[in-house]
Amino acid sequence: MKKILCGAIGSCVHVAGLYRFTQLAEKEGYLTTYLGGAVPIQKMIDAVVEVQPDIVALSYRLSAEALEKLLEDFFADLEKVDRRKRVFLFGGTIETAAIARSFPQFSRLFDGSEDEEEVVLFLRNQTAEAEEQRIPPQRLGERIVWKRPYPLIRHHIGLPTLEETGEEVKILADSRLLDIISLAPDQNAQQSFFRPKEIDPKQDGAGGAPFRSEGDFKRLYQASRRGNHPLMRCYSGTRDLIPFSQVLIDTIHNAWAAVPITWYSALDRRSDRPLLEAIRENQQAIRYNAERQVPVEVNEAHQWALRFAHDAMDVATSYIATWSAYRLGVQEYVMQFMLCTPPELSPKMDLAKALAKWEMVRPLVEESERRGSPFRIYKMIRTGLLSYKTDTDLSKGQLTASMFYGAFLQPDIVHVVAYCEAIRRATSVEILESVKMVKQAINMAYRGLPDLSADSELEARKDLLIAEASVILDAIRKLDRTIEDPLSTPEILEQAILTGILDAPGLSKGPAKADVKTGIVNGANESLDENGSVLPEKDRIGRLGARLV
Numbered sequence: 157m158k159k160i161l162c163g164a165i166g167s168c169v170h171v172a173g174l175y176r177f178t179q180l181a182e183k184e185g186y187l188t189t190y191l192g193g194a195v196p197i198q199k200m201i202d203a204v205v206e207v208q209p210d211i212v213a214l215s216y217r218l219s220a221e222a223l224e225k226l227l228e229d230f231f232a233d234l235e236k237v238d239r240r241k242r243v244f245l246f247g248g249t250i251e252t253a254a255i256a257r258s259f260p261q262f263s264r265l266f267d268g269s270e271d272e273e274e275v276v277l278f279l280r281n282q283t284a285e286a287e288e289q290r291i292p293p294q295r296l297g298e299r300i301v302w303k304r305p306y307p308l309i310r311h312h313i314g315l316p317t318l319e320e321t322g323e324e325v326k327i328l329a330d331s332r333l334l335d336i337i338s339l340a341p342d343q344n345a346q347q348s349f350f351r352p353k354e355i356d357p358k359q360d361g362a363g364g365a366p367f368r369s370e371g372d373f374k375r376l377y378q379a380s381r382r383g384n385h386p387l388m389r390c391y392s393g394t395r396d397l398i399p400f401s402q403v404l405i406d407t408i409h410n411a412w413a414a415v416p417i418t419w420y421s422a423l424d425r426r427s428d429r430p431l432l433e434a435i436r437e438n439q440q441a442i443r444y445n446a447e448r449q450v451p452v453e454v455n456e457a458h459q460w461a462l463r464f465a466h467d468a469m470d471v472a473t474s475y476i477a478t479w480s481a482y483r484l485g486v487q488e489y490v491m492q493f494m495l496c497t498p499p500e501l502s503p504k505m506d507l508a509k510a511l512a513k514w515e516m517v518r519p520l521v522e523e524s525e526r527r528g529s530p531f532r533i534y535k536m537i538r539t540g541l542l543s544y545k546t547d548t549d550l551s552k553g554q555l556t557a558s559m560f561y562g563a564f565l566q567p568d569i570v571h572v573v574a575y576c577e578a579i580r581r582a583t584s585v586e587i588l589e590s591v592k593m594v595k596q597a598i599n600m601a602y603r604g605l606p607d608l609s610a611d612s613e614l615e616a617r618k619d620l621l622i623a624e625a626s627v628i629l630d631a632i633r634k635l636d637r638t639i640e641d642p643l644s645t646p647e648i649l650e651q652a653i654l655t656g657i658l659d660a661p662g663l664s665k666g667p668a669k670a671d672v673k674t675g676i677v678n679g680a681n682e683s684l685d686e687n688g689s690v691l692p693e694k695d696r697i698g699r700l701g702a703r704l705v
Contacts, residue, residue: 165215165230167194209242210243341364350400373404422434431650446487457477493538501681548575551578
């Protein structure tokens, strides 16, 4: 067990931060000796000789001028009686930390700008014996476990040039505030990476960075090999998903793949793939990544919600996504909860929808445990971009408020969306500012929230959504009762869209019906009839005239 000796030196009696540091160290398994405040230099030196600590933590929050002499005396006198190699830490104000920075003996300075998580992770790294062990784990599941109880923090970056993007990646890695950097390629790369003749140079950099070769990805990965060595990942592309998956595995060690079931097709026009062809290729890409032990996110349900699909539809498509991942052999599944989508949802109804999604898929995890075939789900929350305003101050409030109540879902990953994204792409400046706001909101929530699931209205809404989503799923199953697994059969999923069982008002006609009408009722997004009344799923589907065999 490593030992830490802590004390506020000189005449400094401010010990709140120092005492909190000892509490965190004890939780991380350190044996601490706390000397308190106003510790004379000679007493501190005597304690070092007596305790023989691995780490010596000095604190001082008074005059910066007086500190310099104190530290000179401490290190000079200590060297006379103790030459053992130790780790020295300093904690104080920004002014006193600036003085301490001139003393090379200090391995780390804390000036009050750090959050609790940063201190804990530093302490954990100090328990690693070898330097290479101090690089955080480089696989998603291992990094989640390593960082608990704190969630991993993710943001995306994709500026108009690779040079800009690379420099920003370096800044983000050096900040140590992000655990995951998602690279955002431009639409040319997502659609035509393997078809360079189809690339329109006038669209270079539109929507992301212009990746054109494997070397481009490798250079960005190398740019991230600093700071806290964040995990790297990238959008999956909108066609040629399997070769693109392999490129990402080979170049950036893709932390996880994100592949839809029905999207990037004629359904949303982000690709010219026919719907059935897209479903088949998307499923093949999911299986391809799963076979190579790459975690997978099936980014399906939130695409429906972004097109104003009602809550029951969102829950049903979330189940289809998770079920598909389960059936296609995924062992580590990233389940996204996009909050505030649509923006008019109340927090209560938003959480009810998220909890309904979670309750529906938990049996899959339990079944996998019984069968001895792992299926782990990592929960990821984010704020829906639709809820952001062009006034960035309002978006800052939206970001922090949504992540505060989203913390109730106990996420493994928090996907931060910078407050400026509604009006411009985020650089490291806005990203780091947004991350700090979110981390503060999450840390506040983790100190203790009431049991929101005990709210009777929330509980009733969750149960209703599970029942309504089940009606949708049963209708899909009944499209062909002879199919063993209709919810992951491409032809059946295509028919579910063609018949309108799966539908959203924000879609264009063909292949979707785009006939469903939705609206906000009591903070929830509901399917509505022609009179604006809530339309239950049994009645909505009954009106479709779908042939159920």
